[in-house]
Amino acid sequence: MIARIRTHRPGVVVAVLAFAGIASSITQTMVTPLIAQFPRIFGTSPANTAWIVTATLLAAAVAVPISGRLGDLFGKRRMILLLAVPLALGGVVCAVAPTVEVMIAGRALQGVGSGMVPLGIALLRDVVPREKLSSSIATVSATLGVGGAIGMPLSAAVVEFSDWRVLFWASAAITGLVVIAVWLFVPSLDAAAAGQRFDGLGAIGLSIGLVALILAISKGSEWGWSSWVTLGLFGLAAVVFGLWGIWESRTTDPLVDLRTAAIPRVLWTNIASIFVGFGMYASMLVMPQLLQLPSSTGYGLGQSVLAAGLWMAPAGLMMLLLSPVGGRMTNARGPKFTLTVGAGILAVGYGVGLLAMGSTWGLLLTGIVINSGVALAYGAMPALIMGVVPRDETAAANGFNTLMRSLGTTIGAAVVGVILAQMTIHLGEAIVPSEVGFRVALYIGAGVSLLASIIAICIPAHPSRRSIPALAEKELVGVG
Incomplete structure (x- = not known):
């Protein structure tokens, strides 16, 4: 049995891991203002440049569960440092990319670095005292929203006032700072699953x-x-x-222990994660377009890319502000309660959007409510998973949960994309999504989020050892 190891500076470790999470999430979102410009930049078709985003998505989906298991086998800190290499190298490759093919390769490398966040969350179980674990998990989980909040307006400003390649040089430099911080302040611990095979x-x-x-x-x-x-x-x-x-x-020694994945608490959490991921991402597709479409449509708000990013930034920052609240809620009522409430608030946020989509302040409020729900839900899901899985599967199980969320965002992007592509109007020579299309997308986001809350209610309140006989001799350190 592996003893819990607590650092004398848990606050510093949490801050460093949160910084790593912000760096990773900024990298994933900073290309958003460039998507429409890539065909002109590289002199190719939108279909070809779409692979810049798809490659990142595919690389992240593959890397997250595999790097999680490697973290259990060889050490989570070591894997975080190793994942920083493709993240930084990908930034350099993108910064110098002469063709779209090289750009796609660079973004794929950066996608591999996405495993840093779930590894950092799993590492908290080993270094943070139990009484601070829930709030620490919520804080690091919130960096996904904070990175997006910072990344979009920052990248839009760089694109508007400087060379777009500066974005990728900056991301490589930030990743270098992450490596230094992790090397200096995050303790190196024995691997929980050392001796097992990959x-x-x-x-x-x-x-x-x-x-x-x-x-x-x-x-x-x-x-x-x-x-x-x-x-x-x-x-x-x-x-x-x-x-x-x-x-x-x-x-x-499986990559993903299906006996662990079949534990009702883990299974229902992973199912809920898919719906939460869908609910979160649907708003990210709707709101920027509503903000940027011309006001002549009657429902567009005519904002620039930079202004749209600034209107959305407070919503992302709300995730960081609410993370301590989510941690206290988990300590008081358990992570199941926090996830249920978070998904419910997410559904309410879409309701606000349906009522207030005609103004910038209305969409600002919509984003704040939606991201408040996401903050609670994203902080609760790792706590639910780590509250029942054996220590030598912590990183793998958390990586698999992250994969489920990513699968939800992918499905959400596909569904909302189809809706907005089918429900359109003509704006001069251009074809743009209609107001009805946006409203349908918001209704679907509300319904999926409400379903996530119902699924969360089905999660067993407390794990039972009788429900997991195959793991009876493994250590189960609970979280709430």
């Missing part, structure tokens, strides 16, 4: 299945949902995941 075949199978599934979801509307390519990818994902599940249930 499941290479399981990693390959999961990677193939995820790439096929995410490609089918993210490119289905472009290729056609009934096209042989899309249907073939869905079929390949189904077959590979079936074989992967058989292998994972029979191998000695």
